[in-house]
Amino acid sequence: MKRKLIVFLVLAIALSTMAFAGGQQEAKSTEKGTTTISYAIWDRNQAPGMQAMIDRFEELNPDIKVSLEVSNWGEYWTKLEAATMGDVMPDVFWMHASRIRMYADNDKLMPVGDRVKTDPNMDYSNYPEGVVKIYEIDGVNYAIPKDFDTIGLCYNKKMFDVAGISYPDETWDWNKFLEAAKLLTDESKGVYGFAANASDQLGYYNFIYQNGGYVINAAKTKSGFDLPESIEAIQFYHDLIHKHHVSPTIEQMSDTKPGTMFASRKVAMYFVGSWLISGLAKNEVTREMADMAVLPRMVKSASIYNGLGNSIAASTEHPEEAWKFVKFLGTEEGNLIQGRSGAAIPAFKGTQEPWISCRTEFNVKVFVDMIDYGVPYPTSKTAPRWSSLQKETMIQILSGNVEVEEGCKKIAAEMNKLLVTE
Amino acid sequence: MGTAIKEQACIPKKMRIKIKRADISKWGWAYLMVAPTMIGLFILNIWPIIQTIYFSFCSSGDFGKYEWMGTDNYARMAADVTLWQSTSNTFLFTILSVPLGVCLSLLAAQLLNTSIKGKTIYRTIYFLPIVSAPAAIAMVWKWLYNCDFGLINYILSFFGIDGPGWNTDPGYAMISIAVVAIWSSIGYNMIILLAGLQNIPKTYYEAAEIDGANPFRKYFSITLPLLSPTLFFVIIISVMGALKQFDLVYMMTGFKNPVITQTRTLVHYFYTQAFDISDKGYGSTIIVFLFIIIMFVTWLQFKGQRKWVHYN
Numbered sequence: 134m135k136r137k138l139i140v141f142l143v144l145a146i147a148l149s150t151m152a153f154a155g156g157q158q159e160a161k162s163t164e165k166g167t168t169t170i171s172y173a174i175w176d177r178n179q180a181p182g183m184q185a186m187i188d189r190f191e192e193l194n195p196d197i198k199v200s201l202e203v204s205n206w207g208e209y210w211t212k213l214e215a216a217t218m219g220d221v222m223p224d225v226f227w228m229h230a231s232r233i234r235m236y237a238d239n240d241k242l243m244p245v246g247d248r249v250k251t252d253p254n255m256d257y258s259n260y261p262e263g264v265v266k267i268y269e270i271d272g273v274n275y276a277i278p279k280d281f282d283t284i285g286l287c288y289n290k291k292m293f294d295v296a297g298i299s300y301p302d303e304t305w306d307w308n309k310f311l312e313a314a315k316l317l318t319d320e321s322k323g324v325y326g327f328a329a330n331a332s333d334q335l336g337y338y339n340f341i342y343q344n345g346g347y348v349i350n351a352a353k354t355k356s357g358f359d360l361p362e363s364i365e366a367i368q369f370y371h372d373l374i375h376k377h378h379v380s381p382t383i384e385q386m387s388d389t390k391p392g393t394m395f396a397s398r399k400v401a402m403y404f405v406g407s408w409l410i411s412g413l414a415k416n417e418v419t420r421e422m423a424d425m426a427v428l429p430r431m432v433k434s435a436s437i438y439n440g441l442g443n444s445i446a447a448s449t450e451h452p453e454e455a456w457k458f459v460k461f462l463g464t465e466e467g468n469l470i471q472g473r474s475g476a477a478i479p480a481f482k483g484t485q486e487p488w489i490s491c492r493t494e495f496n497v498k499v500f501v502d503m504i505d506y507g508v509p510y511p512t513s514k515t516a517p518r519w520s521s522l523q524k525e526t527m528i529q530i531l532s533g534n535v536e537v538e539e540g541c542k543k544i545a546a547e548m549n550k551l552l553v554t555e
Numbered sequence: 556m557g558t559a560i561k562e563q564a565c566i567p568k569k570m571r572i573k574i575k576r577a578d579i580s581k582w583g584w585a586y587l588m589v590a591p592t593m594i595g596l597f598i599l600n601i602w603p604i605i606q607t608i609y610f611s612f613c614s615s616g617d618f619g620k621y622e623w624m625g626t627d628n629y630a631r632m633a634a635d636v637t638l639w640q641s642t643s644n645t646f647l648f649t650i651l652s653v654p655l656g657v658c659l660s661l662l663a664a665q666l667l668n669t670s671i672k673g674k675t676i677y678r679t680i681y682f683l684p685i686v687s688a689p690a691a692i693a694m695v696w697k698w699l700y701n702c703d704f705g706l707i708n709y710i711l712s713f714f715g716i717d718g719p720g721w722n723t724d725p726g727y728a729m730i731s732i733a734v735v736a737i738w739s740s741i742g743y744n745m746i747i748l749l750a751g752l753q754n755i756p757k758t759y760y761e762a763a764e765i766d767g768a769n770p771f772r773k774y775f776s777i778t779l780p781l782l783s784p785t786l787f788f789v790i791i792i793s794v795m796g797a798l799k800q801f802d803l804v805y806m807m808t809g810f811k812n813p814v815i816t817q818t819r820t821l822v823h824y825f826y827t828q829a830f831d832i833s834d835k836g837y838g839s840t841i842i843v844f845l846f847i848i849i850m851f852v853t854w855l856q857f858k859g860q861r862k863w864v865h866y867n
Contacts, residue, residue, distance in 0.1 A: 218619045239617050239618055384720050387809055388702045521831055528813050531813075
């Protein structure tokens with residue numbers, strides 16, 4: 134009798150859950166006439182801006198609903214990879230330079246470039262060429278540019294005033310920059326002119342290109358780390374710490390991040406990405422004392438830039454609706470809405486004005502200006518592997534454990550070994 | 556009943572085992588009851604172990620594609636300097652953290668086993684690190700250790716000592732991490748040892764007292780032998796935990812710290828390979844290697860226990 138009761142209970146529970154699940158499914162599809170597509174992003178700061186674009190899109194297309202899925206950078210890629218394996222990708226999602234190769238090579242993305250070509254309202258010349266190129270793999274385009282970012286020089290106005298130095302501007306070259314950094318440094322008080330961060334994008338890559346070197350050649354077949362120009366640039370960067378002592382050591386910066394040192398007035402200048410500005414504006418200490426300038430030049434001007442793209446899953450069940458949405462995100466109107474939210478520089482040419490004017494705290498116009506001589510963030514198919522090796526060796530170089538030339542040649546050799554396999 | 560007898564008739568008398576229908580039914584229910592756990596264990600633990608071993612012989616492609624490549628990963632491992640450095644770091648960490656950690660836990664358990672006031676409060680305090688998130692613990696310690704602005708160096712400066720970069724000096728970094736590991740493991744070990752201590756019957760001590768044994772004698776002849784099974788368990792668990800160290804290194808050393816060559820453990824190296832570089836094949840090889848190390852070390856400990864562990 135007891136046994137029968139247990140069996141009955143188990144069955145009852147199983148049946149009721151099944152009924153419940155079925156009921157849920159039904160509810161989803163009964164919303165008559167509307168299609169729901171999902172849009173996955175990785176930046177919480179940008180969620181309000183994205184939602185504003187979605188709201189406008191839904192207003193224009195009442196039959197399509199868009200659900201925004203926000204995660205953080207790390208989670209985002211783990212989830213997206215798992216979803217790709219399980220064939221349940223979000224319909225529309227952000228794409229990044231470091232991952233595009235993997236998704237494009239496995240045909241996981243809709244080749245939106247073909248649609249752009251046939252659509253009279255769409256034109257890739259509306260966006261910065263470098264960002265378009267990031268998402269062009271073997272001549273096929275897999276994304277519509279969403280935004281771009283450049284690297285600028287963030288400096289402490291008050292420290293410049295006290296030292297009696299004029300603020301950095303486009304006339305600055307490395308020599309001028311070093312001279313100012315020396316004047317701003319007071320090692321006995323633990324105050325430094327500059328923070329030579331062990332970061333590629335926010336550090337030495339910029340110096341390599343400013344000196345006429347390169348990280349990887351245009352054909353992506355050869356590393357440029359062993360070029361005399363590149364070695365010279367790394368040497369200069371290294372000397373800021375070890376010869377001129379105008380920067381805290383790598384060890385100090387791994388204990389206290391450059392941004393924190395800047396906020397506590399221990400560092401007068403450091404490189405920031407345009408995506409970090411909203412954080413600096415929120416902090417009332419940095420809002421008061423910081424301002425932005427273009428990067429110093431050497432042989433030429435250069436600033437590493439990168440940009441995100443909106444991609445569509447190749448396996449989406451609603452290709453037309455997804456395309457409509459991505460198209461809207463890429464329009465002038467969509468970009469203007471994005472710019473007004475202030476989180477990222479919109480990609481559409483001429484729509485940067487609202488972004489500049491909503492960031493009145495700093496002279497952020499420089500970030501838009503630098504796109505003219507910007508260098509796309511160097512990457513290739515095996516980038517995850519060589520960039521990890523490169524970062525590790527660079528840390529040893531900048532901490533003084535490895536000779537600059539020896540280290541650079543080692544990086545180049547390792548990169549070349551991997552580039553051959555591409 | 557009738558069928559059971561019939562079945563038995565065909566089996567030679569020697570091998571005859573009395574299996575009653577009721578037994579089968581009873582077993583069936585037993586299996587049904589353990590099934591959820593067993594299925595969970597198989598899907599979540601055993602199957603991934605088998606898969607990992609298989610992947611360690613593969614090169615990994617995008618989106619879970621694996622290609623068989625024989626023992627290439629193992630050959631690569633043998634020539635990988637970083638891997639051997641990480642292995643020696645892992646052992647160094649284990650040696651630094653386990654013996655001292657267990658001794659201190661034992662001391663704490665002993666102290667809290669006496670009848671003092673506010674015993675529960677002390678027990679709670681000691682146990683608190685276990686309740687806190689490891690990442691939060693690591694963050695707080697990282698601040699304490701900060702070379703320029705940390706509390707430890709600030710206090711040292713009162714005595715005219717210029718403290719080192721606890722997190723960045725190659726000579727101190729591993730010790731600093733071991734200190735945090737010891738600090739955060741004392742509570743858990745202590746609770747287990749405390750339970751062991753309380754299981755020792757008081758009558759033994761009373762008898763020893765009548766015989767005139769001094770506290771030393773009591774400790775080494777009664778407490779330690781009777782506690783040895785618990786102690787053995789604590790040591791086994793601690794060694795395994797230490798060999799699998801990851802979170803503290805990940806949180807406290809970070810990726811931009813040159814000292815990483817001195818503090819990188821095997822699991823940290825595995826993480827870099829499998830998730831940073833996304834070479835899951837080689838990552839699996841590293842983990843299989845660690846698996847073998849842990850098996851071997853544990854086997855050694857079980858061999859050694861005969862000499863000092865007393866079960867009644």
